Amino acid sequence: MSSLEQMHERFxxxxxHVRRVYGLRLPRHLAVFAAFWASLPAGAAACLGERLGLAPWGITDLFADGGLDRVARDGLDERLHCRFRRDPAEFVTVMSGDSDGLHYGFWYDDPAELPSFVAFNWARDSAETWTNGAPTLLEQIRIRVAAARRDVELDGPEHYEGMPPFEPLEAALDAFAAADAEARAADGPPRWADxxxxxxAAITIGPVLPPGAGDPRAAEAGNRLDSYRDPAAAAPVIAQARAELAAGRPALALMVGGELHWLDADEYRAESTDLLAGAYRALGRDALAEIVEIHHANRDLRSVEILVAR
Incomplete structure (x- = not known):
């Protein structure tokens, strides 16, 4: 059985499992990425791992041999697996990166929908979450290869002597391009792919909001972030977000709660939890509300490696 057949069988x-545990939909192209990784020739694997520092991680671990037999350690919730302390609830890790806690994840605007695109975050740096808009992990890797090639042009090839070449990895990506496209076609286009x-949102990807959700006041994000340095100045901002949430307009609560989550200050943890969970539930995004509550209750874990062999 080929790796692609095997991963399609496991999908x-x-x-x-992901739908039951996370309440989220899984795109078929994740199985293609798992098959791509499992079948990499040595040269392609060296470039991907040694040169680019990329590897499957997070929910992609479930595709490995015995992946579905793993359990969460120490009685923890599986949804904490590979979730860094400032990851937004919409971000679910699927691949690790090469430095400063870089990790890649699917971005779920709405649990009822497929992920909109691949996002990324440097957890041990400033921990903002951004996206190139890549629809699949294989496309994200192509973007990473293109960036690495530009580095060679700028720095000069002498700075990269002895490093694995790009060509074997590019050939492997080409070999799986049709399968990646077929998986996307089978799922159909994500609702909010653009x-x-x-x-x-200043510190993360802005949320998709339905009509009637209120005004997120995105232009005021910088001023709000400054105000959080002083709890007295932050109090009216938080109170306004609470009031609008209570009035059925969760947009500002989602923005303010997300900013406080990213700020990661103990004095705002309760407010962040309440605003985010309340806003997600008001939007019908209960799975994201649950992730917030579980995450905030376990935010000080020393390691985000949660799934272990039985």
């Missing part, structure tokens, strides 16, 4: 079981046209 329904992994998808059912990363533009969202409110500018």
């Amino acid at each position: 329904p079981l992994v998808e059912s 990363p533009t046209g969202r409110p500018d």
Whole structure:
């Protein structure tokens, strides 16, 4: 059995598991990425791992041999697996990166929908979350290869002597391009695949908001972030967000709660939890509300490696 056949065979079981545990839909192209990784020739694997520092991680671990037999350690919730302390609830890790806690994840605007695109975050740096708009992990890797090639042009090839070449990895990506496209076609286009046209959240990807959700006041994000340095100045901002949430307009609560989450200050943890969970539930995004509550209750874990062998 080829790796692609094997991962396609595993996909329904992994998808059912993710839907049951996370309340999220899994795209078929994740199985293609798992097959791509499992079948990499040595040269391509060296470039991907040694040169680019990329590897499957997070929910992609479920596709590995025995992946669905793993359990969460120490009685923790599986949804904490590979979730860094400032990751937004919409971000679910699927691949690790090469430095400063870089990790890649699917971005779920709405649990009822497929992920909109691949996002990324440097957890041990400033921990903002951004996206190139890549629809699949294989496309994200292509973007990473293109960036690495530009580095060679700028720095000069003498700075990269002895490093694995790009060509074997590019050939492997080409070999799986048709399967990646077929998986996307089978799922259909994500509802909110275009990363533009969202409110500018300043420290993360702006959320998609339905009509009637209120005004997120995106243009005021910088001023709000400054105000959080002083709890007295932050109090009216938080109170306004609470009031609008209570009035059925969750947009500002979602923005303010997300900013406080990213700020990661103990004095705002309760407010962040309440605003985010309340806003997600008001939007019908209960799975994201649950992730927030579980995350905030376990935010000080020393390691985000949660799934272990039985």
